[in-house]
């Protein structure tokens with residue numbers, strides 16, 4: 001799915017959140033949105049999901065104006081949104097049942113997907129009986145099971161510890177490789193963006209504009225991000241992190257957070 005944001009502005013009453021955002025997100029691309037807290041990253045994602053409408057400009061998905069939510073565009077949040085009264089398999093199957101897939105068939109496919117995210121054997125556990133990382137694995141299975149053309153990920157691993165987060169990032173990369181959805185990823189974790197993204201957009205504080213864009217598509221990714229040290233440093237400078245101490249940062253216009 002190809003997104004086209006053209007001159008997008010968004011305000012909530014007097015609060016100007018986004019100004020003049022223009023970008024195309026190509027089919028199968030993974031674009032990370034990084035920026036200070038409250039600058040409007042989630043708002044952009046919500047517009048792509050069809051939960052918010054732009055105040056100005058045009059936003060299309062595959063050349064169709066986005067008029068509301070659609071199962072082809074799946075949103076996944078930081079807080080796992082699993083229903084506590086349903087088992088993992090029931091939670092994952094629900095995504096298909098909403099699309100009128102027969103219950104038995106949905107459960108069979110949910111089992112398959114739980115296997116793909118390394119949760120075989122835990123199908124009949126309730127969310128409170130598994131770890132936070134396992135709940136997010138189940139949430140990934142639920143996001144992918146309906147084979148969305150676009151995944152809109154809002155800090156999907158933000159609540160997890162660093163090690164668990166890395167294993168989830170590996171799983172996400174594998175799923176993206178096999179399913180090739182277009183992905184918009186909001187993250188505060190610069191390393192996560194470097195590891196996962198084909199392109200990183202760094203935003204200014206509200207009203208958000210793109211300060212700089214980094215194209216990473218030609219880099220082979222591992223968790224050893226040494227190859228990205230210079231880009232990482234520049235992003236941190238742009239975000240105003242370590243800008244005070246760093247001579248390099250002083251040469252770049254940092255924004256403060």
Ligand SMILES: Nc1ncnc2c1ncn2[C@@H]1O[C@H](COP(=O)(O)OP(=O)(O)OP(=O)(O)O)[C@@H](O)[C@H]1O
Pocket residue numbers: 012015017035036037038039040041042043044186
């Ligand atoms: N539905 C809404 N009604 C009113 N204000 C809103 C609404 N949604 C978001 N905002 C405001 O828009 C601004 C941007 O919010 P948004 O959640 O997009 O920021 P963010 O960059 O994702 O922040 P964070 O990184 O902290 O999650 C905030 O000031 C927020 O209060």
